[in-house]
Amino acid sequence: MVSLPHPIQYQGSKRNLASDILKFFPHKVNRLVEPFTGTAAISIATAAKRISQNFWLNDLNKPLIELLELIVEKPHEIVNAYTNIWNEQHHDSINHYFEVRENFNKTNDPKLFLYLLARCVKGAVRYNSDGYFNQSPDKRRKGTQPEKMKKNIEGVSTLLKGKCKFTCLDYREVLAEVKTSDFVYIDPPYQGVCGNRDSRYFSGIHFDDFVLALEQLNRREVAFAISYDGRRGNKVFGNTLPWELGLRKIEIEVGRSSQATLLGKDEITVESLYLSPNLADGQLSDFASYISKSPNQLTSMGKHGQFSTVT
Incomplete structure (x- = not known):
């Protein structure tokens, strides 16, 4: 995919995996x-791929949603x-931050949030217990240059x-309102590090509540895809979603872990993508053709958790 604009270099963003994930979306x-x-x-x-021209953007982080709305609807203002x-950064830019x-x-103020996101360490959002x-x-850089930010x-x-609806709701409220004509992409807080709470988020999500919400989507025949668990080397992050949901699990090889490299290890990071039953049934014929063209190694898992490598 051609390089896409991204004003916010957010740790955990799926911008680098977007082209792989979209291969499993409906046309x-x-x-x-x-x-x-x-x-x-x-x-x-x-x-950008013209798969849809209608969007509902929701996140519990209110300043983030307000920032996205400014970026989309009032670009010149932000x-x-x-x-x-x-430009207010003076000789003591650290103190300015x-x-x-x-x-x-x-x-x-979401306008202040953009500067913090552009300047903070590794684009990694962190919150304290309050x-x-x-x-x-x-300390090595002063954030994205204004001209580059403007372009993005x-x-x-x-x-x-x-084209967007912006809300700041609990995810369950959003899922309760989606329609069968919608497609839902679900990328919850990374359970490998968050549990019920993670310093990157105001709150985590409870596994059982999440599974129940997915069961309800299945009953209503709403199509969805989920980025959920993953692994690095032999270390697995988080619970695997239960096979009773009828999901098909795809593992996408992201590449060598930068963290592992720093520790002198040669470990590959793999992220999982789960497809809802109604989506998977219609997409099965596309799996082999995608994998043969993809630069990333990809493994398909059956609905009952058995691996079947497709080549």
Whole structure:
């Protein structure tokens, strides 16, 4: 896929896997719903591929959703705000960052949030136990240059403006409202590190509640795909979704883990994609053709958890 605009370099974003994930989407979707939208990487890619032109972006992180809405609907306003904040960096840019962070924690202003996301260490969002953003600045750089940020923001706005619904709801409220004509892409907090709470999120999700929500989607015959668990080397992250849901599990090889490399290990990171029964049944004929063309190694797992490598 051609390089797509992404104003927010968010750790955990699916922007680098979007082209692989989209291979398993229907060719056309009436509306794409993202209950855990994050930086909307999948919606951006879906719009660019013209799979859908109608989107519901939801995330429990309110400043993040408000920031996305500014980027999509009022690009010039957020570009000007970011440029002004970026240009305010003086000889003590580290102190400037902490001043902006303190102000953000008092106001939850999404314009301030963009600067923090662009400047913080590894684009990694972190919150303390009181829900305040507490990630440190990257001392080697001052954040995305304003001109580059402008280009990315305008690119996203061109793809999504006037096509989105923005909400800040619990994911279960969103799933309860989706229609059979929708396609739902679900990318919850990474359970390998979050459990019921992770410093990257206001709250995690409970496994049993999540499974129940998926059962209800199946009963209503809503098509969906889930990015959920994964593994690095021999280490598995999180619970595997139960076979009773009738999901087909796809494992996408992401590549060598940078963290493992730093530790002198040669470990490959693999992420899982689960397809709902109604989607999987219609897509099975596409699996082999996708895998033969994909630069990533991919393994298909049957509905009962048995591996079957497709070549």
